[in-house]
Amino acid sequence: MKNSQAGYTLTELLVVLLLLSLVTAIGPVAVHKLLPGMAVKSAAQTLQADLQTLRTRALTSGSTGELRIENDGKSYILLVAEQTIKRRTLGNAVRVRSVDGEAYGDGNGIITADASGRLSGLALRVERGKRASRIQINPVFGTSEIVSAHAQ
Numbered sequence: 001m002k003n004s005q006a007g008y009t010l011t012e013l014l015v016v017l018l019l020l021s022l023v024t025a026i027g028p029v030a031v032h033k034l035l036p037g038m039a040v041k042s043a044a045q046t047l048q049a050d051l052q053t054l055r056t057r058a059l060t061s062g063s064t065g066e067l068r069i070e071n072d073g074k075s076y077i078l079l080v081a082e083q084t085i086k087r088r089t090l091g092n093a094v095r096v097r098s099v100d101g102e103a104y105g106d107g108n109g110i111i112t113a114d115a116s117g118r119l120s121g122l123a124l125r126v127e128r129g130k131r132a133s134r135i136q137i138n139p140v141f142g143t144s145e146i147v148s149a150h151a152q
Contacts, residue, residue, distance in 0.1 A: 048144050053086065059116060061080055093129070110124065
């Protein structure tokens with residue numbers, strides 16, 4: 001005689017519920033630890049895209065352009081022919097500064113693009129807490145690239 005009733009025991013169901021509650025409790029903590037790194041990576045990618053925009057606008061207009069970091073390091077502006085083409089606030093406690101300088105910005109052009117679209121200037125550091133990314137200007141090609149993303 002075969003028993004046709006199939007199912008789970010109460011113990012098996014309690015173990016599954018316990019495991020689900022542990023995953024639910026630990027999940028937000030793990031995600032919260034990832035947020036600073038994701039914010040820095042996103043800001044660095046946005047900044048690199050804006051540098052590409054600066055190159056393109058300088059090339060198409062035949063004028064020079066600049067990226068200027070605001071004094072607080074929380075925002076920057078792109079200028080071509082001394083006209084603002086974009087102003088960006090980083091948010092999420094992310095800051096940007098020149099790698100060679102201790103201060104965040106002094107209002108001077110940190111990165112410049114000449115009329116041929118070639119970038120020159122200092123490397124930039126995008127940071128939040130101990131997380132940071134570095135955007136380097138390639139002196140041979142006049143382009144920008146994210147060369148490191150790490151926690152300190």
